[in-house]
């Protein structure tokens with residue numbers, strides 16, 4: 103089955119009465135950004151919209167990638183979760199005939215909305231509150247014990263799939279869950295890399311697949327309780343607590359492991375965790391065993407305290423949690439529409455704006471551009487709700503900064519009048535934009551050449567699940583309302599600033615810019631000179 107693209111879902115959910123089959127959802131309204139476009143979250147296998155009906159607020163997950171045997175999976179998951187009375191899961195229903203998109207009827211998952219924060223956002227607010235962190239540790243330990251006892255696993259325990267409401271943990275996103283009765287080894291995703299063992303594969307699907315994530319979570323929280331400064335330093339734009347995939351792949355050269363090994367209360371567990379990272383996945387102990395110091399695999403290479411400066415530590419190439427996109431590469435970004443990506447670029451413009459819709463007051467927003475707004479560019483959009491959460495309002499002082507931002511590459515906004523297209527990632531939380539130094543930005547951008555091509559994430563059926571690469575979707579089709587952005591002038595290819603920035607970043611790119619005739623003339627001159635010399 104071919105799944106709709108993000109534009110088609112955007113178009114459909116703007117008309118809930120026609121799109122949804124569920125009578126309650128039919129009466130709902132979908133949350134929108136300041137331009138009147140649906141606000142979409144995530145971008146793994148599903149696109150999640152917030153829908154408010156007269157009865158309740160829901161998260162509606164629409165699938166844009168194939169999950170094999172999804173109905174059977176959800177039937178087993180819901181049966182098992184209903185039998186548990188623990189309060190860690192949210193009420194949901196899988197609707198096989200959930201949404202009608204262009205004559206096709208597709209499944210959705212309707213889930214109760216959790217009023218609270220994702221773990222990442224919650225940590226930003228509570229990382230300096232040891233009691234709150236201790237409570238979270240206790241709750242995670244209870245979840246880990248429950249999972250071991252029941253033989254279940256979530257498959258993607260991470261900042262975005264854990265929510266906290268009044269300090270209590272709720273897990274969301276059950277697509278990748280394992281429950282008894284399912285065939286182990288038959289998974290469809292591999293979880294967030296900053297929470298997974300380096301050997302995690304789709305074939306690792308089965309009970310016990312969360313063990314590594316629970317250990318990483320517990321050790322991270324314990325470390326932040328001991329030294330709160332670790333969190334702001336290593337939080338990776340909210341994508342992790344303190345560890346990232348590079349640390350797991352190479353504990354020997356990890357700044358964070360080095361810090362933990364120097365902390366007397368953390369030393370032993372840090373050493374044990376490093377040994378777990380280097381051991382096979384099957385050797386990962388349960389969280390309980392880890393905490394008791396049992397079943398710890400033998401260390402392959404004991405980590406030696408080194409005096410090398412932190413900046414010299416990296417030995418392996420950057421391991422991104424999501425595909426890395428160069429903010430100057432518009433066509434590469436276009437191919438990632440509908441995907442969650444890590445966008446890296448240097449800020450060229452900061453453009454505030456405001457827009458009045460309906461009767462209310464004008465709402466402010468800010469675009470952070472990686473090229474001149476007049477051209478086809480990639481940008482960061484911060485709508486009024488997001489702006490209200492930022493501690494530092496974006497200003498011209500941000501121009502020239504290198505940043506990384508992880509989020510969903512939304513459908514392009516096209517201005518027919520001015521002839522430009524803008525692609526953007528929406529920033530909804532403070533701290534989602536991570537500032538990088540130029541060297542780190544270069545290391546991350548260099549990982550692009552080795553990354554897998556778009557829309558094939560190494561998953562069965564992934565190549566069939568979308569055609570964004572071949573057929574870029576455009577906002578003009580998606581948007582019944584004619585919304586125009588402020589600004590005048592005609593489209594230009596690139597600003598000279600962006601061009602210089604791009605060239606300065608990579609010597610190869612600079613060489614590639616020299617026209618072929620110049621190489622030919624240069625070669626002739628050199629040959630003539632050599633001829634004269636001899």
Ligand SMILES: Nc1ncnc2c1ncn2[C@@H]1O[C@H](COP(=O)(O)OP(=O)(O)O)[C@@H](O)[C@H]1O
Pocket residue numbers: 143144145146147148149150160161163192213214215216217220261262263265274275277
């Ligand atoms: N039931 C819910 N209540 C509140 N927020 C939710 C809910 N479901 C999803 N979200 C928000 O949407 C984000 C992505 O949803 P998720 O279901 O995890 O999608 P994905 O499969 O793409 O990871 C979450 O990180 C959270 O911020």
Ligand SMILES: [Mg+2]
Pocket residue numbers: 144146262263274275
């Ligand atoms: Mg998720």
